Amino acid sequence: WRMPAHYGDAGSEYGAALRGAVMRDVSHWTRLSLTGADHLDFLHRTTTNDVVHLGPGEGCPAVFADNRGRIVELVDLLRATESTTLVVASPPARERLPAWIDRFLFVEKIEVEDLTGTTAMVEIWGPGAAAPIRATLGVDTDAVENFHLLSAAGAGGPWVIRSDRHHGCAGVRLVGEPAAIAQQWQALLQRGVAPLGEEAAEMLRVEAGVPAFEFELNDKHNPWEAGLEDAIHMDKGCYIGQEVIARLDTYGKVKQRLVGLRVQDGPPPVRGAAVMAGDRQVGEVTSATLSTRLESVVALAYLRKTHCAPGTHLVISSSSAESTDIAAEVIELPVTAGA
The missing domain is CATH 3.30.1360.120 (Probable tRNA modification gtpase trme; domain 1)
Structure with missing residues (x-):
């Protein structure tokens, strides 16, 4: 198509x-x-x-x-x-x-x-x-x-x-x-x-924070990480993957979440770009676009839970030696005017 x-x-x-x-x-x-x-x-x-x-x-x-x-x-x-x-x-x-x-x-x-x-x-x-x-x-x-x-x-x-x-x-x-x-x-x-x-x-x-297949939805991630709570029924009984999905929630084992990032300067980062907190990688960019409402680039990324709070300042690692790393901030999604 x-x-x-x-x-x-x-x-x-x-x-x-x-x-x-x-x-x-x-x-x-x-x-x-x-x-x-x-x-x-x-x-x-x-x-x-x-x-x-x-x-x-x-x-x-x-x-x-x-x-x-x-x-x-x-x-x-x-x-x-x-x-x-x-x-x-x-x-x-x-x-x-x-x-x-x-x-x-x-x-x-x-x-x-x-x-x-x-x-x-x-x-x-x-x-x-x-x-x-x-x-x-x-x-x-x-x-x-x-x-x-x-x-x-x-x-x-x-x-x-x-x-x-x-x-x-x-x-x-x-x-x-x-x-x-x-x-x-x-x-x-x-x-x-x-x-x-x-x-x-x-x-x-x-801008809406909607995950897409192959970018955010793939076999590297579970439904909790992708924010698909509305697709999970906790009391329905057995299904393929049910024990793992239930255990992740019951014992608080979900380690990362899909979040939005506001990128301070530069073009949209490439898919797969590392998101850093100091010298430690805490996530990975999955999608990015120029947001007209924010007049800046907005990205989706999977981040460690410890770095998912809105307002958290991070750095997106550059994909080439010719360009510099990019400052980014965790934001709430969906994007709204004036956010």
Whole structure:
């Protein structure tokens, strides 16, 4: 998939997300359909959240974890109908996640269908999004909880799902046949909703502190470190990685956290740059972008818990002999104007 970097002006798109309404084509994200008599029980046994008690139209975030409690994939689950659960995951999961699921299938009655190539997906959000969403889609974003279904034309969609996952602002996710989604896109355009490209989307993601797969979400880290508490149900019983994940919380063994850094000067640091406290490395940069709101670079980094307090002053180690180290300060996320 090649997604547009921008639709003419990334800065204007960024501003529209802060002050109006935007929509982003996320058709490159993975969409799987799980059906079969055993599929809910299987998801319950292989992910971190309470899936088996979801009713039709209800959803939740969840993590597929390995036996070390490390992240395999963060997913959004929606029990779209009595017999169908929609799984939305990162773009790289399209090949990896079905293979992971297949590893743990034995005699269960489950069918996994890849919907990524036969459907489209769009997310709409922003402080001014409620009115065009209501006028175009006929739904109220506050009518249901996050990840729940707002409306659906049938078992195959199009589905309108409340989604705050990637931007921290009430919005919806549309999933359905590409021609139908294209019609909704045009209707939303006519109501003043601005298209959002990948450049502005990445700026907003880092400012919001939302972890992304391969950058912050990978098998080097567990869900607690990545701030995925809403995807973990502590009383659901056994699942892959459950003992480790529970022990990390019970005994206070989580050693690092994903935090925001405000970088004082210079260009965005490279991914993997060491974060130092004196002569000791206490973390590593995972993402960085120029924040228009702060008029400085903002980065995400995993830091040792002892250095995660907002206001902590640190140094990002330079990646070359020609440049100097960069001063940085731990900040609260999401970024707000004047922070």
